[in-house]
Amino acid sequence: MSRYRGPRLRVVRRLGELPGLSRKSPRRAYPPGQHGQARKKRSEYAIRLEEKQKLRFNYGLSEKQLLRYVRKARRATGSTGQALLQLLEMRLDNTVFRLGMAPTIPAARQLVNHGHVTVNGRVVNIPSYQCRAGEAIGVRDNDASRRLVQANLEYPGLANMPSHLEFDKTKLAGKVNGVIEREWIALQINELLVVEYYSRQA
Template identity: 85%
Template sequence: MSRYRGPRLRVVRRLGELPGLSRKTPRRAYPPGQHGQARKKRSEYAIRLEEKQKLRFNYGVSERQLIRYVRKARRAAGSTGQVLLQLLEMRLDNTVFRMGMAPTIPGSRQLVNHGHITVNGRVVNIPSYQCKPGDVIGVRQSEDNRSRKLVETNLQFPGLAHLPSHLEFDKNKLEGKVNGVVDREWVALQVNELLVVEYYSRKL
C-alpha cells in the first residue's frame, strides 16, 4: 500500500487531530461522507484499525513500513507499543519537524529528500534514517544559501510550539542535537499504542 497523497483534511476529520500531517483544522467536526454525522457503534476491530491508521497517516509511513517497525519493536526490550512510538519519533523526517524546521512531517520529508538536511555534517536524504543520541542535525551549506532560506522561512511558522526534552535547537546556527530517546509524554499524537500492537498481534 503506497503513501497517502490525497486530501489531508479528509483524514483529519475521520481520525481526529494529526499534528504531523496538517496544521489546518477542519470546519466540520464530524467524519466526511454521507454517513459522517450518523452515530453508529464501532466494533473493537474498527477502534484498533483507527488507532493504527492514526500512526500511519501522522508519520507518513506505508503499511509495509509500519509492519516492519512493529516487528522491530517486538524484538526490542521493553513495552512494544512504547518502542514502536520511539522508532517512529526518532525518524529523521519527524526529528526535523519536531525541531521546527518544517511545518509538517510531509514538509520535512521533502526537505530531507531534496538534500537540505545534514546529519553529523553529511547530507542525508533518507527520511526514515533513525536518529541516535548524539546526532547533530543541521542545514546544508551552499553558495546561494537556498537550504538556509527555506528553513528560516519555516521556523517563522513551526508546526508545534514546544521542543521535546530529548532535542535541542539553536535558531541562530540552524543546528539541533539529539540528546536522547523521546519520552512517551512528549509524543504529540493522541494515540493508544497498545491497541495498535493488539491490531497487529492477530496479523503477524
C-alpha cells in the same frame, strides 16, 4: 500500498487531530461522507483499526513500513507500544519536524529528500534514517537551504520542543540528546491497540 497523497483534511476529520499531517483544522467536527453525522456503534476491530490508521497517516508510512516497525518494536526490550512510538519519533523526517525546521512531517520528508538536511555534517536524504543520541542535525551549507529552513522556523508545526532535542536558531543546528519520552509524543493515541491490531499479523 503507497504513501497517502490525497486530501489531508478529510483524514483529519475522520481520525481526529494529526499534528504531523496538517496544521489546518477542519471546519466540520464530524467525519466526511454521507453517513458522517450518523455515527454507529463501532466494533473493537474498528477502534483498533482507527488507532493504527492514526499512526500510519500521522507519520506518513505505508502499511508495509508500519508492519516492519511493529516487528522491530517486538524485538526491543520493554513495552512494544512505547518502543514502536520511539522508533517512529526518532525517524529523521519526524526529528526535523519536531525541531521546527518544517511545518509538517510531509514537508520535513521533502526537505530531507531534496538534500537540505545534514546529520553530523553529512547530507542525508533518507527520511526513515534513525536518529541516535549525540547526533547533530543541521542545514546544508548553501543559501537556498538556509532560506527555506529560516522561513519554516517562523511558523513551526508544534510550539513545544521535546526534551530530547535542542536547537540553535542562529546557527540552524540541532542536536539529539537521547530517546523521546512518552509524554512528549504529540499524537493522541493508544499504542496498545495498535499492537493488538498487529498481534495476528506480525
